[in-house]
Amino acid sequence: MSLPRVLTLDADPRPFALDTAACALLVIDMQRDFLEPGGFGASLGNDVSLLRRTIEPTRHLLAAWRAHGLPVIHTREGHDPALADLPRSKYERNLTGPRIGDLGPMGRILVRGEPGHAIIHELAPHAGEYVIDKPGKGAFWATPLHAHLQERRIRQLVVTGVTTEVCVHTTVREANDRGYDCLVLADATGSYFPEFHLAALAMIRAQGGIFGWVGTTAPLLRALSS
Ligand code: C5J
Numbered sequence: 001m002s003l004p005r006v007l008t009l010d011a012d013p014r015p016f017a018l019d020t021a022a023c024a025l026l027v028i029d030m031q032r033d034f035l036e037p038g039g040f041g042a043s044l045g046n047d048v049s050l051l052r053r054t055i056e057p058t059r060h061l062l063a064a065w066r067a068h069g070l071p072v073i074h075t076r077e078g079h080d081p082a083l084a085d086l087p088r089s090k091y092e093r094n095l096t097g098p099r100i101g102d103l104g105p106m107g108r109i110l111v112r113g114e115p116g117h118a119i120i121h122e123l124a125p126h127a128g129e130y131v132i133d134k135p136g137k138g139a140f141w142a143t144p145l146h147a148h149l150q151e152r153r154i155r156q157l158v159v160t161g162v163t164t165e166v167c168v169h170t171t172v173r174e175a176n177d178r179g180y181d182c183l184v185l186a187d188a189t190g191s192y193f194p195e196f197h198l199a200a201l202a203m204i205r206a207q208g209g210i211f212g213w214v215g216t217t218a219p220l221l222r223a224l225s226s
Pocket of ligand 1: 028029034077137162163164166167168
């Protein structure tokens with residue numbers, strides 16, 4: 001099934017004209033460390049079950065997106081086993097629970113190669129999809145993401161993942177400053193704090209879309225299937 005070059009999608013503050021020849025789906029940090037008990041999110045005292053509502057919309061979107069051979073990029077937050085890329089400030093931030101690098105039920109917390117660092121099985125990357133490991137909250141900092149997108153002439157990002165106000169927001173701000181248009185999907189992004197989720201989305205679409213656009217998966221799924 002061939003797609004029109006441009007899909008016009010309902011979004012705020014105005015419709016988003018998705019250029020199917022210059023876009024990628026960016027799935028941020030859908031890792032066991034954030035979505036399952038015993039990982040990094042839980043170590044900070046969060047109720048990780050609050051993020052699970054994002055899984056089904058993202059799974060459906062991935063299936064529809066992949067059916068057209070459109071590019072998918074996954075990110076994973078984490079650190080190398082020696083913690084050489086872990087700033088002291090980030091390490092010391094958690095005063096109460098186990099810290100990054102400590103052993104938990106899913107291996108060492110937020111460390112690459114450990115079971116908790118993996119993307120949840122429901123959204124596991126397919127062969128050939130680009131997986132970016134990032135030490136920070138933003139997917140552009142200390143990663144090859146910008147070069148990867150530039151090489152492929154990608155100018156638009158459809159953004160999903162967790163958490164809305166931390167890694168999604170940081171990445172969207174970084175992308176915006178580098179000239180990418182971002183459409184952030186509300187039902188496929190989530191936070192441990194529902195009020196932060198809403199506020200973060202409001203910040204993106206405010207002031208005429210100061211950082212980007214906010215939509216949902218439904219119009220995109222309809223456009224991809226029609
Ligand atoms: C956090 C993230 N919340 N992926 N990381 O520390 O949003």
